[in-house]
Amino acid sequence: MREEPRQGRVGVRDAGPEDAEFLLDMLLEAFNWTGAERFSRKQVLRNKTLSHYVAGWQREGDLGVVAVDLAGPSGFQIPAGAAWLRRFTAASPGYGFVADDVPELSMAVLPGYRGRGIGAGLLRALAARARDAGIERISLSVEDDNPAARLYTAAGFVKVGRNGNADTMVLELDALGQAVGK
Ligand SMILES: CC(C)(COP(=O)(O)OP(=O)(O)OC[C@H]1O[C@@H](n2cnc3c(N)ncnc32)[C@H](O)[C@@H]1OP(=O)(O)O)[C@@H](O)C(=O)NCCC(=O)NCCS
Numbered sequence: 001m002r003e004e005p006r007q008g009r010v011g012v013r014d015a016g017p018e019d020a021e022f023l024l025d026m027l028l029e030a031f032n033w034t035g036a037e038r039f040s041r042k043q044v045l046r047n048k049t050l051s052h053y054v055a056g057w058q059r060e061g062d063l064g065v066v067a068v069d070l071a072g073p074s075g076f077q078i079p080a081g082a083a084w085l086r087r088f089t090a091a092s093p094g095y096g097f098v099a100d101d102v103p104e105l106s107m108a109v110l111p112g113y114r115g116r117g118i119g120a121g122l123l124r125a126l127a128a129r130a131r132d133a134g135i136e137r138i139s140l141s142v143e144d145d146n147p148a149a150r151l152y153t154a155a156g157f158v159k160v161g162r163n164g165n166a167d168t169m170v171l172e173l174d175a176l177g178q179a180v181g182k
Helices: 017-031 042-044 116-134 149-157 171-180
Strands: 010-014 062-068 078-086 105-108 137-143 158-163 166-172
Touching: 010 116, 017 042, 017 062, 017 078, 017 105, 062 116, 078 116, 105 116, 116 149, 116 171, 137 149, 149 166, 166 171
Parallel strands: 105 137
Antiparallel strands: 010 062, 062 078, 078 105, 137 166, 158 166
16 A cells, blocks of 8 residues: 655654664564565564564664654654664674674665655764764665665765675764764
8 A cells, every 4th residue: 555645744853762663663664675575574573683673672872763743643743764773793793784883774764754854864863863972983784776875875874895785884973073064
């Protein structure tokens, strides 16, 4: 079923432990970015390599932001998208693993909210929080043909390697600070 575009005003807030379920929804959107269901919720939950992007959220070092539709009924804020960072280890790496001290980005926006600048806003907000937390670099993995790569390149990510059919990209947060005059 096609989702109708949403028109409400959207804000960004910090992600908390209560957002674990929504982050899992967004992880599914990220894994299933082609629109086809490559992985079901159950498959992700049963597979450690897939679920470790959100399992046990929010643990130490986890940092995330949630975009919320401020025009929900009775003043409710409806989650519309999320971006978050988690550290991995060489022993149990993410797809975009670079080093232990370089957290990996995951992000998605619900289909009805895409193409309105929400993804770019989430990325900006998360990068600013990460820089404030003393994080110097963040990484990600983006599969070939995923148009999300354009968003990442525009945000300053550069390709540093390949993993299967995906690019590994890194954003230097210091360079970003200089770029926006901070
Ligand atoms: C990637 C994603 C988070 C971007 O969110 P968004 O709110 O649509 O992004 P924005 O509106 O801020 O767009 C920013 C840029 O992203 C690029 N882009 C991202 N997805 C795109 C798509 N499906 N089609 C065209 N351009 C896209 C464009 O370059 C766009 O810039 P432009 O509008 O100036 O051309 C969203 O498309 C999404 O959830 N995709 C599915 C999940 C996914 O792929 N996650 C990332 C896995 S690595």
